[in-house]
Amino acid sequence: MSGLRATSRFRQLLAAPQILQMPCCHDGLSARILEQAGFEAIAAAGYGLSGSLLGAPDIGLLSASEMLQAYGRICQAVAIPVFVDLDTGFGDVNNVIRAVREAERAGAAALFIEDQTYPKRCGHMAGKQVVPVEEFLPKLQAALWARQDPDLVITARTDAAGVLGLDEALRRARLYAAAGADLVFVEALESEAAMRAANQLLAELGTPSMANLIEGGRTPLLTAEALQEMGYAVVAHPCGSVFTAAQALQDWAQHLRQHGTSAGFEGRMLDFERYALLVGLDTIRARQAGFSGPASHHQ
Numbered sequence: 001m002s003g004l005r006a007t008s009r010f011r012q013l014l015a016a017p018q019i020l021q022m023p024c025c026h027d028g029l030s031a032r033i034l035e036q037a038g039f040e041a042i043a044a045a046g047y048g049l050s051g052s053l054l055g056a057p058d059i060g061l062l063s064a065s066e067m068l069q070a071y072g073r074i075c076q077a078v079a080i081p082v083f084v085d086l087d088t089g090f091g092d093v094n095n096v097i098r099a100v101r102e103a104e105r106a107g108a109a110a111l112f113i114e115d116q117t118y119p120k121r122c123g124h125m126a127g128k129q130v131v132p133v134e135e136f137l138p139k140l141q142a143a144l145w146a147r148q149d150p151d152l153v154i155t156a157r158t159d160a161a162g163v164l165g166l167d168e169a170l171r172r173a174r175l176y177a178a179a180g181a182d183l184v185f186v187e188a189l190e191s192e193a194a195m196r197a198a199n200q201l202l203a204e205l206g207t208p209s210m211a212n213l214i215e216g217g218r219t220p221l222l223t224a225e226a227l228q229e230m231g232y233a234v235v236a237h238p239c240g241s242v243f244t245a246a247q248a249l250q251d252w253a254q255h256l257r258q259h260g261t262s263a264g265f266e267g268r269m270l271d272f273e274r275y276a277l278l279v280g281l282d283t284i285r286a287r288q289a290g291f292s293g294p295a296s297h298h299q
Contacts, residue, residue, distance in 0.1 A: 006109035007151035010081040011014070013041055014110075014183065014208055016151065019228035024238040028054040029086035030079035030245065035078040042110070044074050045085035047122055048242040060119025064090040068102045075107030083110040083153075083236070085172070086143075088118045088131075093142035100146040100154075110153035112185055115160065115172065123159050123187040124217035130160050133172055137179055144180050154208065156181035162188045170201050177207035182232065185210040187217045192230075193231065195219070199231030215243060249285055 004012070005136070011022045019142050022041050024030035047058040047069050052059055064086075067279045071084045084103055089096035092150035093129030096113065114120065115136040117129040130136075136156075143154050156176035166189075173184050184207050186198040195211070202209040211232045213221055217239075227235050255265045262269070271276065 001055055005149065005151065006075075006107065007082040007149050007239065009154070010041055010109035010153055011151050013081070014233055019224050019232055020234045021224045022083060022234055022236050023097045024048050024236060024241055025074060026242040026245065028073050029279070031074045031077045032080070032280075034241070035080050035279070038072070039080065039082040041083060042078065043083040043085070043236050043238065044071055045236075045238050046087060046120075048201050049174060051242045058122040060087065062122070062123060062270075064095070064099055064102075066296075068106055071103060072106035076164055081109030081113075082106040082107065083155075086111050087120050088116055089113045089139050089143070091118070093138050096139045096142045097146040100143050100144060101148065104148055109151070110155060111143075111155045111186075112155035112184070113139060114185075114187070116158035123157075123212070124160070124214050128159055128163060129157070130163050136172075137175065140176060140179050140181060153182045153187055154180075155183040157185040157187055159187045161190075161194065163180055166194050170198060171291055173201060177202060177205045181207065183208045184210065187212055189221075190218045192220060192222070195227075195232075196230055203231050211235040214239045219251065234285070250293060255262045 003043060021039065023034050024043040024045050024047070025034055031042055031044070037048050037281040046062060046067065049067060050056050050062055053066060073197065075082050086099050086103060090099050100111065114128050115130045116159060117131055121128050121285045139157050147154065150172065158169050158176065162173050169186050177184050184202055186209070189195045189198060199209050210233050211227050211234070213218070213219055213235060215221065224235055232293070251264060252262070252269065256262060276282070
């Protein structure tokens with residue numbers, strides 16, 4: 001990251017003309033895999049963490065502490081910026097302040113809070129609800145006030161489109177941008193026309209816009225190039241990691257149950273040596289060896 005703090009690097013990526021393609025991990029291992037694949041930033045969010053930690057859907061079951069501890073482990077696993085999900089801020093403005101500061105301490109480069117009711121649910125699920133703007137704006141203002149690092153990117157997400165309609169979602173996007181959000185995320189837009197409307201509004205306000213694409217979700221699965229042409233600065237892929245891991249584990253489990261052995265499945269999995277390389281065992285062993293010599297060697 002050229003010596004830059006993760007927050008400063010994320011701001012560089014956000015301001016760059018090229019759209020930032022940002023897949024979500026669901027644990028430290030998936031974070032390392034995404035980093036090694038060459039992505040310049042990754043995200044971590046409630047959907048993957050709920051599946052990974054609880055084997056449960058994203059319906060607000062994870063506590064703030066569980067999410068923040070997971071973010072800390074993920075941030076320690078990689079050297080690239082990590083964008084994190086703070087749900088609704090876990091309470092009132094005081095909870096938001098604490099959550100933002102804990103996310104900073106965990107190493108997050110960017111975060112978002114949303115205007116759903118609590119407990120929230122995945123933005124692409126039916127039955128979600130949003131709070132009045134007058135309830136969310138103080139939380140956004142508290143998040144902006146709470147950050148210690150001025151480069152920490154604070155993102156405002158609105159889920160109003162699927163609940164109250166596109167016009168209300170755009171009204172909220174305008175208010176959140178005016179309140180000082182660094183990035184605005186209009187969730188679960190269902191057509192290219194709606195996506196273009198959101199980007200046109202935010203471009204007029206000079207605020208970057210974020211897309212969120214879920215396989216089987218409500219928003220069209222457009223290419224990064226198409227999204228960039230629409231005006232998006234960032235696109236998140238929140239579920240692909242955990243969906244892929246779940247499919248791979250299902251396939252291996254079925255093979256093992258059927259055949260009584262992993263033999264015949266090796267081409268679809270890492271072996272012992274390749275996995276050790278993935279998780280950096282060689283680097284750890286080399287470091288360990290460096291501490292085993294005479295004291296003068298380390299001076």
